[in-house]
Amino acid sequence: MTEPKLIARNVDVYYGEKKAIDNVSIDIDNGIVTAFIGPSGCGKSTFLRSLNRMNDTIAGAKVTGEILLDGEDIYAASMDPVALRARVGMVFQKPNPFPKSIYENIAYGPRIHGLAQGKAQMDEIVERALTKAGLWDEVKDRLSDAGTALSGGQQQRLCIARAIAVSPEVILMDEPCSALDPIATARIEELIDELKNSYAIVIVTHSMQQAARVSQRTAFFHLGNLVEYGETSQVFTTPREDRTKDYITGRYG
Amino acid sequence: MILTGILLAVVGLGLVGWFVGRGRARLLYDGRGSMHSMPTYHGWHLALWIVVPALVVWTAWSAIQPGLVEGALMADPVAATLPADAMHRSAILAEAHMLANDPGASVFNAQSQALAAPLRAIVTRFSLIGALLVAIVAFAGGAYGFTRIRARFEARTQVERAVMGVLLLASLIAILTTFGIVASLVFEAGLFFKDVSPIAFLTGTHWSPGNARGADIAENFGAVPLFWGTIYIGAIIAMLVAIPLGLMSAVYLTQYASRSMRKWLKPILEILAGIPTVVYGYFAALTVAPLVRDFAASIGMQNPSTESALAAGLVMGVMIIPFVSSMADDALAAVPRAMSDGSLALGATRSETIKKVLLPAALPGIVAGVMLAISRAIGETMIVVMAAGAAANLSANPFASMTTVTFQIVQLLTGDQEFNSPKTLSAFALGLILFIVTLVLNIIALRVVKRFREAYE
Structure with a gap:
């Protein structure tokens, strides 16, 4: 058994006075998809955002406890949040391509981090990222078109490609399919399945079917607590906690 | 003076109409759903019928009265003694108007004294005619409005329409003013460009x-x-x-x-x-x-x-x-x-x-x-x-x-x-x-x- 990629220990997250996450401890492994499920407002997105310190950008947000990436405390003073986010990428609920061309959307990250020397290398990075995101064939002839001109599903794959382009180790996805139709959703789910071999993927989802389809591990959050965490098949078939059972059987939430 | 008075009277009448209309409508009320509009709307409807037509007549009369007064004055025998020179003539007439309003006013032309008394009489006559007209219209409007007060009458709809009219008028005033400004600019600038060609104006480099x-x-x-x-x-x-x-x-x-x-x-x-x-x-x-x-x-x-x-x-x-x-x-x-x-x-x-x-x-x-x-x-x-x-x-x-x-x-x-x-x-x-x-x-x-x-x- 290898060392977990991310380890969270006794994490609390506050928004001002309000406690949004209460004492969560979880291990996230490489090479698999981990799903966070739970009713709206349960804190799953908040917890996800604390894994790459995106909560830093919200005024009044505070994180206590310990989150280790490869054994390194990401909230330590020596950890640069900018460098951290290059290692822990993120895909958002609504596709948010920049108002630039498709090419520039992908090249944005590598350029900031100086990953490419020269145009040829950048072209290669862009092609590789788009290929991995399964978008290359659809857009290779119109790389200079605006990223915002793509369909919703394509935009979301563009955002995934954009995250891949900076070669992260972990990809966090915050309800990546909630704004997409079922066909685009299926496409993204396939993609997630392919990507899990190269990255540790954490996905927040409202859809329990989606969690069951794409993830190997599932964590159920409720009211800021991590209620249950285990193999996806176990959580969905033989939940240990009553609250989990009530939720996945649609009793509430 | 008389016209200002009648204006206040019309507004007062409108106020009375509001209460009368509302009171009358209240008598018709016999339970929920029995009337199309609330009594207040009937009050507003009646008040509008009194005030609006009267105001229109008042405005029109204020606009035409000076012309009528002038015409009547010229028909008076005293006017025959006025000098033919237009400037002199209008100066005397202006002074006569001043005297007619305020007999103690000091004036320059003695002739205006003679004109003042007939002028005052003429103005009073026409003002009374105007006031009478306004009063007739106000009462006629009021009477018409009063007859329309019925349970099924859609006073609310009518009042809403009137409100829209007022708002439209307000916005038109701002727009018309803008057009007026542009028109006056264009007109005066046109006079200037008669003397100086636009090309010389826009391309010349000497300004004095x-x-x-x-x-x-x-x-x-x-x-x-x-x-x-x-x-x-x-x-x-x-x-x-x-x-x-x-x-x-x-x-x-x-x-x-x-x-x-x-x-x-x-x-x-x-x-x-x-x-x-x-x-x-x-x-x-x-x-x-x-x-x-x-x-x-x-x-x-x-x-x-x-x-x-x-x-x-x-x-x-x-x-x-x-x-x-x-x-x-x-x-x-x-x-x-x-x-x-x-x-x-x-x-x-x-x-x-x-x-x-x-x-x-x-x-x-x-x-x-x-x-x-x-x-x-x-x-x-x-x-x-x-x-x-x-x-x-x-x-x-x-x-x-x-x-x-x-x-x-x-x-x-x-x-x-x-x-x-x-x-x-x-x-x-x-x-x-x-x-x-x-x-x-x-x-x-x-x-x-x-x-x-x-x-x-």
């Missing part, structure tokens, strides 16, 4: 309207130095100050400032926009201009003038900062948070995110803000009057005294002026050009803003 006499007047109305001064001060120097400072303060306020900091800084910045321009003007003339002059002297300029394009432009730039910053602020705030989140999540720093994602996304809004700021700056008058000078120089030297379109308009129209000389009329031509330029800038800016809004909504 004071010397314009005789056949070669067109040579003294070359407005290019004024346009240049306006652009140099308002669109170049002022923008060099306002764009960077306004933009940077907007970026600070939207992206970096804590909420409490923003709460304090934004209103303070907006105070800048509330300072009267005349205050900026003397700040420019008394504080900034001497500093600019001393600076010019220290870098070796011979006899630098106290009035300079630079002093006026700098202060104008400061004045414009709030415009630029508040438009840029709105534009930046309109960029969805997802945009900056996306960039930050890729490991971009805050300033990289602002520079590469936020500013480009907000650019159309910022450009629109800058255009509005320019149109404001080139129309600005007080600062240039006080600090830029009167000399129509065509120069790129910022320390030189320069003049602008607005300054020249002020100069051409203050003091005693004959309103038919090209010198005075040229002010309208300048005003027209300025109006067209600012109008075009505003239209472009509003279009850009609109397209930008659509992109994110």
Whole structure:
């Protein structure tokens, strides 16, 4: 058994006075998809955002406890949040391509981090990222078109490609399919399945079917607590906690 | 007097009508759903029927009465003694009107005394006729309105329509005024362009309207130095100050400032926009201009003038900062948070995110803000009057005294002026050009803003 990629220990997250996450401890492994499920407002997105310190950008947000990436405390003073986010990428609920061309959307990250020397290398990075995101064939002839001109599903794959382009180790996805139709959703789910071999993927989802389809591990959050965490098949078939059972059987939430 | 009285009476009658209408409607009420409209609406409906037709008649009568009075007076035997000279005649008539209103008034022409008594009688007669007409219409309207009070009568709908009419009238007044202003500008400018060809005006480089006499007047109305001064001060120097400072303060306020900091800084910045321009003007003339002059002297300029394009432009730039910053602020705030989140999540720093994602996304809004700021700056008058000078120089030297379109308009129209000389009329031509330029800038800016809004909504 290898060392977990991310380890969270006794994490609390506050928004001002309000406690949004209460004492969560979880291990996230490489090479698999981990799903966070739970009713709206349960804190799953908040917890996800604390894994790459995106909560830093919200005024009044505070994180206590310990989150280790490869054994390194990401909230330590020596950890640069900018460098951290290059290692822990993120895909958002609504596709948010920049108002630039498709090419520039992908090249944005590598350029900031100086990953490419020269145009040829950048072209290669862009092609590789788009290929991995399964978008290359659809857009290779119109790389200079605006990223915002793509369909919703394509935009979301563009955002995934954009995250891949900076070669992260972990990809966090915050309800990546909630704004997409079922066909685009299926496409993204396939993609997630392919990507899990190269990255540790954490996905927040409202859809329990989606969690069951794409993830190997599932964590159920409720009211800021991590209620249950285990193999996806176990959580969905033989939940240990009553609250989990009530939720996945649609009793509430 | 009589007409003013009847006006008050009509309003009073309207008030009575309101109560009567409401009271009458209340008698019809017998439980929920028995009436189409609430009694108050019947009150309003009746009051409107009393007041509106009466007001229309009153206005019409006020407009035609002077003509009727004049006609009747001329028919009077006393009028036959009036001199034929039109100017003299109207002077006497004016005095007679004064005497008719106030018998103690001191007058110059003795003849007006003789006219006063018959005039007063005529005015009284016509006023009484008018008052009677108004009263008849008010009562007739009231009677009609009263007969319509029924349970099923849709008074509410009618009143709503009347409210819409009032609102439409209010908006029409503003629009009609604008048309009136444009029409008068175009008319006077047209008179000017009869004397001076538009081409000479728009391309000539010599401006000295004071010397314009005789056949070669067109040579003294070359407005290019004024346009240049306006652009140099308002669109170049002022923008060099306002764009960077306004933009940077907007970026600070939207992206970096804590909420409490923003709460304090934004209103303070907006105070800048509330300072009267005349205050900026003397700040420019008394504080900034001497500093600019001393600076010019220290870098070796011979006899630098106290009035300079630079002093006026700098202060104008400061004045414009709030415009630029508040438009840029709105534009930046309109960029969805997802945009900056996306960039930050890729490991971009805050300033990289602002520079590469936020500013480009907000650019159309910022450009629109800058255009509005320019149109404001080139129309600005007080600062240039006080600090830029009167000399129509065509120069790129910022320390030189320069003049602008607005300054020249002020100069051409203050003091005693004959309103038919090209010198005075040229002010309208300048005003027209300025109006067209600012109008075009505003239209472009509003279009850009609109397209930008659509992109994110």
